[in-house]
Amino acid sequence: MGTDTPESATAQAERRAHLERSRTQWDRWSNWYALSESDFEPMREDAIDHLELRPGDRVLDIGCGPGVNLERLQADVGEQGEVVAVDYSPAMVAKARARVDDHGWTTVEVRRGDATTVDFDEPFDAAIASLSMSVMPDVHAAVENVHRLLEPGGSFVVFDIRPIQSGPGRLVNPLLRRFLRWYANWNPDGDVLESLSTVFEECAVLETYTAGTTYTALCRTAES
Numbered sequence: 431m432g433t434d435t436p437e438s439a440t441a442q443a444e445r446r447a448h449l450e451r452s453r454t455q456w457d458r459w460s461n462w463y464a465l466s467e468s469d470f471e472p473m474r475e476d477a478i479d480h481l482e483l484r485p486g487d488r489v490l491d492i493g494c495g496p497g498v499n500l501e502r503l504q505a506d507v508g509e510q511g512e513v514v515a516v517d518y519s520p521a522m523v524a525k526a527r528a529r530v531d532d533h534g535w536t537t538v539e540v541r542r543g544d545a546t547t548v549d550f551d552e553p554f555d556a557a558i559a560s561l562s563m564s565v566m567p568d569v570h571a572a573v574e575n576v577h578r579l580l581e582p583g584g585s586f587v588v589f590d591i592r593p594i595q596s597g598p599g600r601l602v603n604p605l606l607r608r609f610l611r612w613y614a615n616w617n618p619d620g621d622v623l624e625s626l627s628t629v630f631e632e633c634a635v636l637e638t639y640t641a642g643t644t645y646t647a648l649c650r651t652a653e654s
């Protein structure tokens with residue numbers, strides 16, 4: 431209070447505006463998401479494979495949308511494990527909860543929250559963010575929060591979208607950025623991989639798809 435410079439106050443206001451746009455945008459898309467959710471299914475499956483979840487693990491799905499990862503996550507951690515999914519959009523949360531109820535999963539909790547501030551009493555063994563980190567208003571703060579929520583030696587797998595990295599295809603990046611901003615309220619200032627490599631003790635890109643525009647990165651916290 432009173433210590434913020436005018437610049438950081440502006441940045442905070444922009445982040446709040448981005449988050450509220452995100453809520454409106456994803457509430458609206460929640461009714462149509464099912465039409466395209468299977469498009470990325472193989473990449474999401476690969477990403478979850480990299481977590482090497484074990485029965486009994488506690489896993490966090492951050493920016494869960496309508497719960498597209500929940501079936502696989504709860505199957506991997508089993509009855510002794512626990513899946514907690516978080517999303518900022520109330521409509522997405524409602525869809526994810528309906529999915530949980532329809533399947534009768536008793537070890538899956540869906541919570542409405544902001545990835546940068548959401549907090550839990552118990553740490554997680556692993557976390558996943560699929561197609562969500564790059565749409566967050568403060569990517570770096572979200573990455574720091576996930577790092578804080580993980581056990582020592584915990585894994586965080588991120589499947590996400592980025593502009594074309596090399597070659598003449600980069601010419602279409604301005605269009606791609608505009609499309610992603612329109613469609614997903616994508617954050618042009620966030621650099622997910624940069625934040626992951628800065629915050630996590632270990633981090634590597636393990637897979638790239640479609641001319642490198644989508645990728646899977648696996649990061650780990652220090653063992654102790």
Ligand SMILES: C[S@@+](CC[C@H](N)C(=O)[O-])C[C@H]1O[C@@H](n2cnc3c(N)ncnc32)[C@H](O)[C@@H]1O
Nearest residue numbers: 456493494495517518519522544545560561562
């Ligand atoms: C493209 S959807 C991804 C959904 C799902 N993970 C998937 O793989 O399809 C992005 C999701 O991130 C959520 N999101 C955006 N900003 C968020 C934030 N700050 N905290 C939590 N969720 C957020 C949106 O509400 C939306 O449901």
